[in-house]
Amino acid sequence: MPSYYVKIITKETEKLTEATLVGLTENIQTYLDDLERVTVSPYTNNEVMSSLMLKARGLQSDVDNYSRYKADYTLYHTLPRLLVNLRKDILGTLLVTIDGSVYYNDSDSYLTETRTDYRYTEQNWYREAVTANGRVAFINVHPQDYLKLDSVPEVFSVARLIKDPDSKQPLAVIMADADTVILDKIVRQVSFNVNSIVTITDKDHRLVYSNTYLSPEELHQFVKNPSNILYKQHSYVPVSRTIPISSWEITVWLSKAELASKVSWMHIMGASFAVGGVVLTFFLFFAYSRTLLTPFKEMISVMSHVQRGNMQKRVSIQGQDEIAQLGTALNRMIYQLDELIIKEYRTKLNLKNAEFRAFQSQIHPHFLYNTLNALLSLNRKGEHAHLERAIISLSGMLRYILTSHDTCSLEEEFSIIQKYGELMSMRFRDRLEIKITLDPEIAHIRVPKLLVQPLVENAIIHGVEPCEHPCLVEVSAEMLPKITDEDRFVIRIADNGIGFKPLERSNNQSIGLSNVKERLALAFPGKYDFQLDSRIGHGTYINITITLNKEELPQ
Template identity: 75%
Template structure:
């Protein structure tokens, strides 16, 4: 079990679990970065598609073009006169190209097919490209797609530009639209703007992706529009069936996709799992080396040193058993200066000290009471300084440097009182210290805090543990006044109580009208301060005091301490 826990389990974790864990982390982070990259890529392609779409609405911006298209539509039913036909053709041959001029050279050209079958083409590169007169334009899928869209933009998949007389027919993708009469809503023509697929490759290459990643763009019918790697339809179908895990060229990929809203195109980046895993290959290698070395070293150390290590420990156990039986003269024999010798020497010193402690047990018990008293008192200073320094930070942030200087001087005066050697002080000195602390807090809270301190002159010389009341006043301000939005008042008073059966006593009262709290719940630092005060009262005035706490939410808190005057005063 020890070998499994100390050797085998760490080896498994270092060599296998940690690399796998980091691969998952790297994969998740890469997916997030890729998704963020796709946002910019999607916006770039969307901007380009918007440019194409704007080209298709150009005819609507010119009345002469629209009138010519209307003339063509009317001539489809009744042939127009030669002059009207000439005027319409002139407008579509000369005016229309000026509307379709655009600054993007990657928009190859614009094709317009009038409803009467007339075809007009504008080449963006200013080349006199001719159209084919024998081409069945109205039978093409893009034409029917535009008619079905009924005036809305239609995104056409990649197709050959075979309706032009070109030596080499390129593949293009297009945006088509049906031009309609704004008044009668009758179809007038179909316009289509062509774009070279090379622009998609340029846009994709502007974005940084992993070296072995594959980028694809598919249309709404899941047909491939673009890919930076040659893909077969079989691989594409595999992607469509299982987009989270694809096997290509004996590699696994993770897909990150984002859709272009207007065209419903989907851009997908396939992240290579092998490339992601290669980033932690060094962890596998180093983990295996350290694991193997650790196993060999562990076996060597175990067999070489186990006997020498166990023997002295058994002797120490024997010495401890003798001491347990009461033989305080038993000692451990050791040689050398190694760790075991140091441990044996420490054991012998411990036995000697234990013997001395048992001898002086009675005296230690007498001193225990004062030691506990001092320990409880020492808890007050750090707690007070913590909250006071927080108040200084608040003044500094407000830029009240003059007030901060006064506060620091007041604190230095209080520290002189705190650092005196006496463990007790007169009630008058304690109230004076509280008065200075109240001045510090008044500087911090300004008009939100009012402190009233009253003491019966007869009680001024009575001695109590030093800083007994300060934590209670501090709790009243920090936990009662600070969270309250309204101005608050803290009252600290000491007064004589009427004697009952000859027993004279007096009451110390700390009250505030802050937010209060539920006395059935323990409240962090406030509870620690109350426990400290209770324990110090028990040490200083055992069985001669009472501690009362009254509080409710929204009505403040009142703490009353009643001490009998017939009790001995606390030791100085």
């Protein structure tokens, strides 16, 4: 409704403004007519015309001094008397004869002098008057710089070329100057909207008058796209009318904001109704939300708990309506889902444990086979004391291996490796040195039982035993520096034994390595990296990098 009434008010204001412009245009037209009559005043006096003709003849032939003096006297004294009864708000008239003489008459009777160093015939107003060829020429606002004044005012003028009535030869150019204050007085006699802008432009869209200062860029915007004006954050509607005699265009720019303010009471009423409606809506909403929305909120809450893994949460059901039936169906679905998850979880867990134990069982015979060979070697050498200590160490290792736990801490794993190393040192004596290093920060982290031991066993059996020179087997585990947000640790097994070509490794080696990889895949799916590097004559290097879960980090 406010938009509709703004359109109506805008149209009515435009019509009223158009009617007002008719009177304003006539007032300006009357003033311009008075200025035009000033430019034809030389034609009304024979002495003035004779003096101008004498000036023109002086260019063709010699004129005696008396005649020249008489002509100057007439133009200095007679011509001003012709203009004395004209409008007092005309600033003055300038007459430039064809021979270059300049005569100026000040309407306020000041003895204002013209400049002698001024090129009158090269000015735009002079050329426009000559181009008009006897018709009136309306000159745009220009400085009155042809006079000797302390400050140069801006004026607009009416100019005309004075011609010999008989020969039609040019005699002089006369120009009447008027202050733009006159236009301001005429415009302010008419009442417009407070924020309206009034502009008067000539036929070339140059600004003659404006009741508000407009920069050249702003004036260009007003002229280029008058239907969509944005000036100082306000939009305007143009209403224009042309002044016939001068082809000037007077335009009143009506402020849309001011027009819209006339229906501001509608906005207030509309806002009041809207606020009242919102308050009433919220009141009704809160009045009925307890009965309608509370059950749905409870269902959402239950589903959130179920999403987080709490399968014991249920919806409290009241009544027999559709919402109660929906709650019953939700409870039934949660129960069935819980049963299905438990069954599926148990199945996968049992399968994973079975696979894990199957891989674990592969290690035991492999380990016993290599260890019994070591004991057999000690027996053949007749080292019964060493054999007895070795059997005691083996029994301790078997007791640990045969426990029911499938996992152990790194500290326990490295302890078994230490015992196994002692057992192997008894066999190889000076040919084997084992160096074990464990970072205390990760000693508590749990890994599959006998994860590292088979790799150490492979290093000794397949790397050290065939070698004739003393060998070193290094086993270490440490936390890696943080590169990303994830925490990682690395397990390294290195020896300087005979080495091998990875593509040509023996079956015994393949069983141990494959088993370790399979158990890593089961224990740390997608969170481990296994690297092996071996060269014949340089030894073997194994690097296992594992990413830690947050719950495995030290607190």
